[in-house]
Amino acid sequence: MKDTIPLNGMASIGTLFVFYKILNQINMRKIIEKKHLQKAMDYDSYRKLVDELLQEGKTTGPKQSEQLTEYATKNVATMQKIENTFQVDPEIENLINSVTQPQTWIVLTEGWCKDAAHTVPVLNALAKLNSNIELKLLLRDENLDLMDQYLTNGKNRSIPKLIAVNPEIMEEIFHWGPSQVIQQSSPEEKTIITQKEICDLVAQPV
Numbered sequence: 486m487k488d489t490i491p492l493n494g495m496a497s498i499g500t501l502f503v504f505y506k507i508l509n510q511i512n513m514r515k516i517i518e519k520k521h522l523q524k525a526m527d528y529d530s531y532r533k534l535v536d537e538l539l540q541e542g543k544t545t546g547p548k549q550s551e552q553l554t555e556y557a558t559k560n561v562a563t564m565q566k567i568e569n570t571f572q573v574d575p576e577i578e579n580l581i582n583s584v585t586q587p588q589t590w591i592v593l594t595e596g597w598c599k600d601a602a603h604t605v606p607v608l609n610a611l612a613k614l615n616s617n618i619e620l621k622l623l624l625r626d627e628n629l630d631l632m633d634q635y636l637t638n639g640k641n642r643s644i645p646k647l648i649a650v651n652p653e654i655m656e657e658i659f660h661w662g663p664s665q666v667i668q669q670s671s672p673e674e675k676t677i678i679t680q681k682e683i684c685d686l687v688a689q690p691v
Contacts, residue, residue, distance in 0.1 A: 516634050516657055517650045525591060525621035528609040535561060535596040545596040548627045553597040560602035567606040573614065581614045587653060588618045591627045593632055593646040600663050601645040606649065637662055653660060671683070 526534065535557060538544055544557035573581075590612055594601040605622065612620035625632050625644050637643035649658040 486663040496567060516631065517648060519653055519655065521591065521628065521631055522589065522652065524622065524627075526625050527606065528605070528620055528622065531605070531620040532564065532593070545624050548626075556599060560596060560599060563602040564600075564606050567603065568610075572611055573606060575609070578614055581611055581618070584615050585615050586617065587651060588658060589650050589652040590618060590620045591648045591650065592622050593635070593648075594622055595625050595629065595644060598644050604645045604663070608645075617660075620656060635660060635662060644647050664681065 489582065539554065539561065542554060543549055544551070544553050550639075558608065590608060592601075592605060592608060594605055609620050618677045623631065625642060629642070631648075632644075632646070634644050635646050635648065643663050644663040648660045650656060651658060673689055
């Protein structure tokens, strides 16, 4: 029997209701441009890119070092484990399936980023549950014009950063980024906290 990464006790009915409401709500903010969507990758293409660069002794981004390549190598193993073991909680699955408006989830990431390795496979699993949701990935350092619109604490280019938009009118629905809690968490906790933080974020008054 395979080990699984569960989603334990993370959302009340009230939180799930508000999550549903926010997922189906459009906020009038236009940040994403068509050029971003045109060069964004799907999850499989991103994984392939990271693997191909590692075969060349490289990782994503303009800065190259042995340490970053080592991080990327470990991250591939992390992503593979999550892909093979992660299971979505039934309540969250029902919530994601209830989304009726088209959404594109754009994630700023890099192959060497440890937190991204724990988060991006989870977001991919969630997006695959609903044909109305499409996951797209952009490399942070190739898209600093977008990254700089979503700085953490107004100064840090922290990733991964999720920006959900309505692809038909190019308007932001919601966005989420890494927090200190995730950065300080154990690997086993990161996939659970990722989803909990998204729910906590969208549960805020709108």
